[in-house]
Structures are given as structure tokens and as C-alpha cells.
Amino acid sequence: MSIPAGEQRLEASRRGGAFAGVGKKGHGRAATIAAIARDARLTRGYLLQIVLSTAIAHLGLLMDSAPVVIGAMLISPLLAPIMGFGFALATFDGRLLRRSLQTLGIGTGAAILVALLLTVLSPITDATPALLARVRPSLLDLMVAIFGGVAGAYALLRKFSATLVGVAIATALIPPLATVGWGLALGRYEYAGGALLLYITNTAAIAFMATVVARFNGFGTGLSPRQTWIQSGGILAALAILAIPLAFSLSAIVREARTTTVLRDSLEKMIGxxxxxxxxxxxxxxxxxxxxxxxxxxxxxxxxxxxxxxxxxxxxxxxxxxxxxxxxxxxxxxxxxxxxxxAAARENALTAREAQRVRAALAVSFAIDPAEVLIDAERRDAAVRLTPGDEDEERDSGAADPAAAVRAAYPDWSIEVVRPIPAPQPSAAPAPARETTPQAPAGTIARPQQ
Structure with a gap:
């Protein structure tokens, strides 16, 4: 007696779920493509995760905090449309390709815009080591992205969620976009360009390696030899184009390292x-x-x-x-x-960070531009320059002394508020001129008037 098709699907789901036989049976491959297409959709939740992960990454980069940046990588949902892009190339699925590119493009633009706005609003805009680490990609970053793409695609097919977490951390996506927004907001376009190159490198390498892994696992078996050649040639050409600027960057890094070694060795020979x-x-x-x-x-x-x-x-x-x-x-x-x-180096570093916090706190307390707060870090002096408009806002807020909380938080600092000099008030009316009796010339006798 034959079993109805509905019961066969129910029995299959009990044995292995939707992903049973992934990469080996047609049903498993179809279910995998359906799951990838579902994750690559543009939804409100996707955009919310993009905003939150970018905000966290931006703050982590400004704070030079690696744990915060890693947390942002784990929240980022960009890996889903990138995998969709890779599997769409493997199967020549035009619908999935359009959906993945749309979701990826909107997410990329949203992340850059959020980072740009946060940079404009932030009183701290200094270049930290965490930011500078993402502005000079090299061939080593391309190799990391290639291996990470292979691991991520394999983990997706085998449902290894822990491996996907490692891929998200190893191949950074959101931190480079946050660096792009930071560079654009401050006019440091060379930094923004380097971070954008790192993001494109990671995105392309992950997607292309997902295509390769998918083909090795039975996806796209119905493609013609011509389509396979186009697929392989396109991937190799794209990776070669990316490798050109990355090779120049790696060459510059190696040259700098060798120059540093030569100079140090020469100094050692000079001093004996x-x-x-x-x-x-x-x-x-x-x-x-x-x-x-x-x-x-x-x-x-x-x-x-x-x-x-x-x-x-x-x-x-x-x-x-x-x-x-x-x-x-x-x-x-x-x-x-x-x-x-x-000790001086440690003290200078602490003082510089404390000066940034004092400037930010005073700017918030008086609701003014941080540039109006003058800082002398060595003397621990801070001066707040108020304009007539700032003084009116301070009077309307009703605060007795907006700097009181800052003085209490930083007792070692001397905080001075420089208020605008009031314009001189004109007098009510000029005093009437007193009549004076004309003086007689010298050598004459004044006679009384009749």
C-alpha cells in the first residue's frame, strides 16, 4: 500500500526537519534555498538590527573597546543577504539575487548614514587605534574573508550556529561601515575609502566562497557548461580586481616594517x-x-x-x-x-581622555558646540565661551549654575564661564549746557554789566 504524499512529507519532517539531507537531496536543497531567501528579506527587524549594531560599533570604535565592537558584529544581520547573494550566484536564481542585493544595499546605506549622523552629533571624533585598524586593508584581510566565507557557507549548510558566530567576528562587516561614516563626516576621505574597500573585500569574498561551497554541495547542478564557465570566470575576475589595491597596501605595510627594522638596526650599530x-x-x-x-x-x-x-x-x-x-x-x-x-605617558593619556569627557560634559550642560569649550589639559583648565544667544538659553533653562555638576564630578579642574560683555547703554538725555560769563581778555578790567 502506498503512503500518501502528505504523510511522506510529515514523516520526513519528523526524521530530519526542513534541513534534512541538505546538499544531498533535492528536497533538502530546495528547503535550504527557501530558508536563505526568507532570511534575505528586507524587514523592519533587519533595519532595526542594522541601526543598533552600527550604533554599538560606532561607540565601540570611538571608545577603542574591542568587546563592544565584537558585540556589534554579533548583532549585525548583513551575513544573511550576503549568503543569499552567494547562493543566488550558485543557482542563477535571479529573484533571490535581486532580493539579496536590495537588502544588502539598503542595509549598507543605512549603516553608513547612522554612523555619519552619530559622528556629527558626537563631541568625540578623535581617530582611535580601533578606527585606524580598519582603514588599511591588505591581502591578508582578503585571505581571512575567503576562509571565513568557506566556513560560513559550510556552517549554514550543516546548521553549525557556533561556526556562524565565529565567521561574523572574523570577517567584520559593520565596523568598516561605521568607519566609512566617521570618515565621511569628518572629511577624511582616505580613511573612508580604505574602510569601504575592506567592507567590499569581506562582502565579495564571503559571497563568492558561498557560491563555491554551494556548487560543491550539489546546488546549481542544472546549469549549462557555459553558465558554469561564466560563474567561475566572474568570481576569479572579481577577486583579482580586489587583490590589486590590497596587494599595493600589503606591499606598503611590508616596506614600512622593513624600513623600521633597518632604522632600528642602524641605530643599534651606532650606539654600540x-x-x-x-x-x-x-x-x-x-x-x-x-x-x-x-x-x-x-x-x-x-x-x-x-x-x-x-x-x-x-x-x-x-x-x-x-x-x-x-x-x-x-x-x-x-x-x-x-x-x-x-608615568608621564600614562598621565598624559589619562588626562587626554579626561579632557574629552570634561569638554563633552560642559557642552551638554550649556547646550553649546564643543568647539566653544577651551581646554588646557596640562593645567586642567576649562573655559566655556558663551554668546548672547547661549546666555539667553541658560537663563530660560532656570539652572542656577550649569557647570556645578561638572565641577563636582571633576574637582581637580578649574572651570571658568566667559560671558559676553554687555553693550553700553545710551544715556537718557544730555545735560543742559551751563551759561558762562565771557572772560575778559588778559590785561583788562572787567566792568559790571548795567
């Missing part, structure tokens, strides 16, 4: 084996490259900075800034100075 290099930094990001070194030696070398500066300028250019600080070894002065420098 009795001296040591306590600190060696090379700044390639500024318009004028800079080299800073701290040398601990038994004796002071008068021409060390000049000779090393000539070598550094030959390597990096004539505009290179060079600073070589020499400390005597084996003396209490050297040790105390080293400790003092370390």
Missing part, C-alpha cells in the same frame, strides 16, 4: 653593544614621517641624533622628524627618568 634602545617608534601616518627613539647608554654621544637623522631622512625623505633622547645607563637619574617618562 653597551647601550640599549628603550623605545623606538616610527610614524608613517602623518604628512611628515617621524622617528622617535630613547637610548640608554653609559655615556652621552653628542653627534648621535645628527648622524641618525641623516640616515632616517635618506630612508624616509628630507621632511622626516627625528628625535633621539639619550639617558645615562647605571645611574639613578636614568632609572628615575625612565620611570618618570612612563
Amino acid at each position: 653593544p653597551a647601550a640599549t634602545i628603550d623605545r623606538f617608534d616610527v610614524d608613517y601616518q602623518s604628512r611628515r614621517p617621524g622617528v622617535t627613539a630613547v637610548v640608554i647608554a653609559p655615556a652621552f654621544a653628542p653627534g648621535l641624533e645628527k648622524s641618525f637623522g641623516k640616515l632616517a631622512r635618506d630612508e624616509l625623505g628630507n621632511s622626516t622628524r627625528v628625535s633621539v633622547i639619550q639617558l645615562r645607563n647605571g645611574t639613578a637619574e636614568a632609572e628615575s627618568q625612565r620611570l618618570a617618562q612612563a
